[in-house]
Amino acid sequence: MRVGDTVRRPRGRSAPAVDALLRHLEAVGFAGAPRPLGVDERGRQVLSYVPGVAAARPLPAYAVTDEVLADLAALVRRFHDAVEGFVPPPDAVWAGGSYDDAAPELVGHCDITPENVIFDRGRPWALIDFDLARPVTRLFDVATTLRHWAPIADPIDRDPRQRHLDVGARLRLFCDVYGLAAKERRRLLEVSRLRFGRSYVAMRARARTEGGAWARMWEDGAGERIRRAADWLDAYWDELDARLR
Ligand SMILES: Nc1ncnc2c1ncn2[C@@H]1O[C@H](COP(=O)(O)OP(=O)(O)O)[C@@H](O)[C@H]1O
Ligand SMILES: [Mg+2]
Structure with a gap:
């Protein structure tokens, strides 16, 4: 689900590892992936919305x-x-x-x-x-x-x-x-x-x-x-x- 500039997704078992992966991609300057923005009040994975x-x-x-x-x-x-x-x-x-x-x-x-x-x-x-x-x-x-x-x-x-x-x-x-x-x-x-x-x-x-x-x-x-x-x-x-x- 899209909420403003973010996307909320059900948080599966691999979400912490995926967030670490996305943080790494951000740190090394790889632009082609969503940014991890944590967990929302309903426990969903929050990602940046990728335009396009x-x-x-x-x-x-x-x-x-x-x-x-x-x-x-x-x-x-x-x-x-x-x-x-x-x-x-x-x-x-x-x-x-x-x-x-x-x-x-x-x-x-x-x-x-x-x-x-x-x-x-x-x-x-x-x-x-x-x-x-x-x-x-x-x-x-x-x-x-x-x-x-x-x-x-x-x-x-x-x-x-x-x-x-x-x-x-x-x-x-x-x-x-x-x-x-x-x-x-x-x-x-x-x-x-x-x-x-x-x-x-x-x-x-x-x-x-x-x-x-x-x-x-x-x-x-x-x-x-x-x-x-x-x-x-x-x-x-x-x-x-x-x-x-
Ligand atoms: N971060 C994002 N930015 C833009 N669009 C997204 C993003 N995440 C998901 N979407 C849109 O939602 C659709 C389904 O999301 P996705 O993360 O691929 O979940 P799944 O395939 O597991 O249902 C995508 O095909 C895309 O159209
Ligand atoms: Mg998909």
Whole structure:
């Protein structure tokens, strides 16, 4: 809920850790995230309102252009560079979820969907909704972002404006602008495949234990969409892999 220049959100288990993360981003001068403003009289998390619009679905035409994907890659890179030096409080509790096998390198956002990116005059400039942030690799956060933005999805599950996109070219563009090392780039599809399997299990568990919106998302077919995306990735693997080399 918006209240003046602030946003009030239910305060989940990971809110103290997320507030510490947002304080770090503010301290190092990263502008593209809300500022943490504490807790209100009703126990809600208070954040600064980030001016602009989130790219809600159905996606506007500007949200699927290569220019916006390149801007997003640069934004994710700046976020990663800014968050890299963050030392979480020793008692930090982060959201659960899928993960990469490699040792965590930073606290990733882990949910960079169009709904969680704020645009100003058609350009993405900020990330919101850090509820799923957790220690992961850079590559894992990149894979999650590309799942939604390339997108790595079966065309039948994509937003109408994403159906015609050249996913291989977009994976490459994102990696180029982000500056993903060659070794990481070769692991992108592998990590995406691993993530699908683990996200399926993690989302099913969350639907059971947390209910609410998570249960509705699962009943609405989130699991089947993950399965179809994984099948689509396997079917186009060689073609996508060639574009990343
Ligand atoms: N700090 C913020 N500044 C501007 N808009 C926000 C902010 N936080 C949330 N919103 C708006 O509210 C929507 C839902 O909030 P979000 O934090 O993403 O919660 P959730 O996805 O968990 O419901 C966002 O897509 C965005 O439109
Ligand atoms: Mg959100």
